[in-house]
Amino acid sequence: MSFKVGVPVGLLILVTGLVACHSGTPKEEPQQAVTSAALQAPYNQVFYDSLGTAMASYYRLSDALVQADSVVANRVATDLKLHVDSLPVGLLQMDSTHLANISGITGSISAELAGFEGETGLDGKRAAFQMVSDMLFDLVKNTGLKGHTIYHQYCPMAFDDKGAYWLSDKPGIQNPYFGHKMLTCGETRDSLTYK
Template sequence: MNFKVCVPVGLLALSAALFACQQPAPKETKEAASPSAALQAPYSQVFYDSLGTALQSYYRLSDALVQADSNAANAAAVTLKAHVDSLPLNLLQMDSSHLSNITGITGSVSAELTGLTGEAGLEGKRASFQMVSDMLFDLVKNTGLKGHTIYHQYCPMAFDDKGAYWLSDKAAIQNPYFGHKMLTCGETTDSLTYK
């Protein structure tokens, strides 16, 4: 391929990548991004304190992936797994089918975190992180998290433009799927605020 063909093709690829980062989240989640009133978090404060501690470990895992620090990601995943495994689910006063769903989510998060620490490369860890993020979002939507706001954020370019979500305790974008390569690529698609 000669130079006259390479330059336009390269510019086209670069502009496509930059344009993709500006693409909105999938339509069904974009509608949920509008601000809403505080949601109810009806369960025990002891449970919420434990869940809040688990989410702090999740945020440390996300930060480690932003920094592309595999060792810190493993350490945060181990800590997060310990917190998820020790959530006092017995304090959730809900019907047995709902509690069974919550127990299934926490078991799946725990298993995926074990898988994350076994991944040798950052890409494998980030793929596991995506699944953990989705499951933790489901957990919080089912139980609430009293006194906290959780931002559901989305990167359209993650995993070869398939897109991926993550959770944050702040509205500013710090992309764990690309780190410093594309640190602010993404958007907040939803936020959950509980009282």
């Protein structure tokens, strides 16, 4: 392909991608559309305090990826791994099968975070972040997070239009998969509010 043909084709692809991201739904859904009724979080408050600390680290990791800051992302991923590893799952009063599932989820999150720093580029770090996001959402859905609302957000263009989810503590979109290239690309697909 010659340079004269390649540049317009490249610009056309870029414009099409930007339009696709911003054309579907509004950047922020109306609050009543995404907020469900408050769910029960019936387990020990010590567990929820620990999970809340882990989620705060997760949100800092998301922010580091929005900023495309690999150094901060590595440091925060290490911090998040420590918090996940120290979750007091033994305090959860549930049947052994359910408890084994929770332990499996936390072990998988920890393993994914262990490999995070070894990823050399932001694309690899963002792929690991996607896995962590999906597993953390499963964890919160299974245990709850007393006193918190979790926004389940989605970018349709992440990973070559395969799409990817992440979690946020606020309804506004700050896309960790594209950062400032497409900061507000995405939508809130669901929210979990726990009392």
